[in-house]
Amino acid sequence: MKYLLTLSLILLAACGSENRNVSQGSDLSAVRTRLAAGTSDLSSPLMTSKDLFESFSKESGGLVQNGRSVKFLIDFRAGEAASTINFINSNFSGRCKIAQGKDCSQYHFDFAREKFNIRNDIDAFNSQTYFTQAKSFGAGTLSRYTIEGKGEIYAVQLYPQDAAKEENILSIVKIVKKALSISSAKIVFVPTGNQQSVAEVKEQLAALSVDVLTLDDILGASSFIPMHPGEAWGYLRLFPKDQEELNPTDIVIFDELPLDLTVVAGVITKSFQDTNSHINLKSKERNTPNMILRDAGLENANLAPWIDKPVHFTVTKSGWAIEATTDEVIVNKAKNRLNKPWIGIKWSATKDLLSYDEMCANRASKCLTLGSLYGSKAANLGFLKEVFKDKNVPDAKVLSYDPVPNGFGVPLQFYQDLLNLPANAAVKAKLDSFIVQEKSGLLSAKDRSALALEIREMILNAEVPAENLTKILGMMKKVDPSIVKWKIRSSANAEDIENFDGAGLHDSYSSKTETKDNAEHSCKLVLDDEVEPGELSKFKVKPKTVSCAIKGVYASMWNKRAIDERSFARIDHATVAMGLSVLPSYDTESPVAANSVVVTRVINSPDILGYSLSIQKNNNTVTNPSPGTWSELTIAAVGGTNEKATLSTLRYAKPLPNEDVMKTSVLDNETTLYMYSLTRKVELAYCRAKPGYYRQNCDDVFFDNEKPKALDLEMKYLQNGEFVIKQVREFSGR
Structure with a gap:
């Protein structure tokens, strides 16, 4: 396991020999002469050419990926006037003298030990480098990007959690600029944390010919x-x-x-x-x-x-x-x-419907074993219900409500019961024949699509076993007899499982208990004309009955995209089954103010510790955005165990195609950090309940950028100030 408690922004692999410091006030001619002839030192007090930058740099692992970066460390211990800077050579392969057996160019802390023989422990170094204005050291990166309208730029960036602001940032930029003598280099400062303000020193930066760009500016102008x-x-x-x-x-x-x-x-x-x-x-x-x-x-x-x-x-x-x-x-x-064998998914039969409140029987770990009975989506909601029986939230106020919706899980067996019903024999025969053809690998995309559509239509017109439908309707009354609008969501045994999350493969449908089935018990999908501006156009079942919603979800097991995904993963179609996650409509208590997806790692940025938060205004979707829209992307960056998260907004949301990009975050900082804290509570509980999720101490799971798995949570924030956690699943991507 590797911790980035040194808070180094960019992961750069090298180590090497030490070279002498050069004060900012010193005569640098001798150094320039030596660098012109080439150097293989661990670090350099100057960045004199593009060739030197190229030799010292590596591909960025920070918040913006499409560039190259070099770390720097400024020694402020003797005051700004006598400060020294070192650009760290990430590609040096020499031997580290003090940090023996370690890569002394990988992290700022290890470099400082090697270069200055400091005796501070890592917590003291972090406090004196990142979390104060009275810095002993200034640590950051110089990153090179090519962006539209500005060409090649060299960006001074600090770690997202760095508390530097105003005069502190101005001092760092001055020192970097003085040491950078690349011909025609355009220098900019890019805040990576929302707290890194420069409003009071913008004129001084402009006098230095240093522009201030946001991360959104960099991303938005990158082709x-x-x-x-x-x-x-x-x-x-x-x-x-x-x-x-x-x-x-x-x-x-x-x-x-x-x-x-x-x-x-x-x-x-x-x-x-x-x-x-x-x-x-x-x-x-x-x-x-x-x-x-x-x-x-x-x-x-x-x-x-x-x-x-x-x-x-x-x-x-x-x-x-x-x-x-x-x-x-x-x-x-x-x-x-x-070229690998088909993988069968084992599942077990039960006829019991379980509410999320009773699913775990006071043991969160039990719910995480119930995916083989109810599918993981329903089982994981039971897990969340158990977790939030304790209303305490790390580094945040105690919850006064339950963020997990009421509801219940319908077992996988009910799907199989529909297929086994004699009245639905033609459906089962058609499906069995299709599975044989699909596993042969001979179906064309067009034929697969046509056959899948035929199967879905047959399921929509099939009979739901009367006994099972009666049980589901009875459970709805038991959970909350006052609720009329219920959401029927997929909970397949082939989604939200290890190495296969199945995100977006299946469909969910709304239903009303007061709506009656037609005489034929037939159902069809029609375009929903009740969506708000910015919401994703989607289909609804007609009539909007519970049985039609159930069959709509069952039919989505055979969406072409679901079939393709399972075949790609070599999941045996003959072994899949669909459970159901049944819960009230999310806006029952209050309208939706924001949708969000949180992943418990910083995606695409392996060297930043924290969580990725995608947030969209109102009920507009994050996972499948409508054309011309996108969600806000914010990073909740973390450092050591005693440090609180800070927010870095990389991209502001565009809720509607015909509106401008927002100028501010969808939610205020306090609400966004509360979302982070809720997620952190879930990950800690999941780590403790799920064997194999993280094999180290679960208290460290937030601070390990190399953890093999992460969690993916979907939430809604309501206008009444309450969060609703829709689901949680494992995510193995990086």
């Missing part, structure tokens, strides 16, 4: 943003009109973000992607390349010649490439990816 590095072999497809016709060997260029992402070999989008969107999370789960390219299209000379051709596509943190390949290579690569 290329790597979302998930990797390589793929396939056929480059431009702006497909019908995802149902895409194949796993297609590398797809999307003009607008698709609402769902079927299995493809790689993704390029013109539109901005949220790091917590299903597109990015799916790419990470599948380990397929994904990037944003704002000028993607026929006008791009690097893409146009390859449209519909067999290509080898590569994405790295610093760039992308496309080159020719052959049909034979693509076929062989696809075969290699699928």
Whole structure:
């Protein structure tokens, strides 16, 4: 396990010998002469050329990925006038003298020990470097980016939790600028924490010809943003009109973000992607390349010649490439990816309906074993119910309400009962035949899509066993007889499981207990015309009965995207079953003020400790954003065990296609930090309840950037000031 308690912004791997300090007031001519001849030192007091920057730098692992970065450390112990700066050589392979057996260029603390022989422990170093204005050391990075309208820039950045502001930042920028003599270098300061204000020193920075840019400025002006590095072999497809016709060997260029992402070999989008969107999370789960390219299209000379051709596509943190390949290579690569046995999912039968309140029987760990009976989504809601019986929240006020909705789980067996009902024999026969064809690997995308649609329509017109429907309606009355509007959500045994989260594969439907089925018990899906501006257009069942909502969810087990995903993961379709998570509509008590997704690691930034929070205004969706919209991306950065989280907003939300990007965060800082605290409570409880989630001390799970798994939570924030936690699942992507 590796802790980033040194609070180094960029992970840079090297160590080496020590070189002498040079004061900012010293004659630097001798140093410049020596550097011009080249150096292999652990550090340098000057950054004199692009070549030197290139030799010292590594690809960024911070909040912005598409650049190269060099760490620096400023020694303020003798005062600003006598301060010294060292740019740290991340690519030196020499031997560390003091930090023996460690990489003394990887973290600022280890470098300080090696360079200055400091005797402070890590907590004292952090306090004197990051969490004070009276700094003994100033630690940060110099990052090089290329952005539209400004060309190549060199950005001075501090760690997101650094308390530096105003004069403190001005001092650091002055020192870096004086030591940077790269010809025509454009220097900017980029705050990475919301507390790093420079309003009072903007004029002084401007006098130094130093602009202040936000992280949003950098991301918004970058034509290329790597979302998930990797390589793929396939056929480059431009702006497909019908995802149902895409194949796993297609590398797809999307003009607008698709609402769902079927299995493809790689993704390029013109539109901005949220790091917590299903597109990015799916790419990470599948380990397929994904990037944003704002000028993607026929006008791009690097893409146009390859449209519909067999290509080898590569994405790295610093760039992308496309080159020719052959049909034979693509076929062989696809075969290699699928050359593994089908995996059966074991599940158990029960006819019991369990409310989330009673599911755990006072043991949170018990709920996490019930996925084999009810599916993980329902079982995990039972777990959350148990966790929040204790209303204490770390570093936050005690809860006065329950953030987990009431409701109950319907077992997987009820799905099987529908298929086994004699009246539904034709459905089961059709499904069994389809599974054989799908596992043969011979179905085309078009045939698969047509057969899947036929199966879904047959399930929508099937009979729900009367005894099971009566039990479900009875349980609704038991949980809360006053509620009429109920949400029926999927809880399949093939979602929210280890190494396969199944996000976005299945559908949920609303129902009303007062609505009656038609005489034929038939159901159909129609476009919902009741959505608010900015909300995702979706389908609803008609009539809006409980039985139609149940069948709608069961039918979604056979969405083409779900079939494709299971086949890609080699999950045996003959062993899948659908449980149900039943709960009241989320806006029963109050209208929705914001939607959010929280992942308990900083996605795409392996060197930042904290959580990723994607937040969207009102009931607009985060995971599948409507075209022309995106959610806010904020990082809750953490340091040591005694340090509180700080917020860094990378991107402000755009709630509606025809409105401007917001100028402020969706929620205030206090509310956003409370969301972080709720998530932290959940992760600690999950770590303690789930064997194998984290094999170290669970008290350290928040501070380990190398933990093998993370959690993915979906929440709503209501206008009455209460949070509703919709679900929690494991996430293995990075």
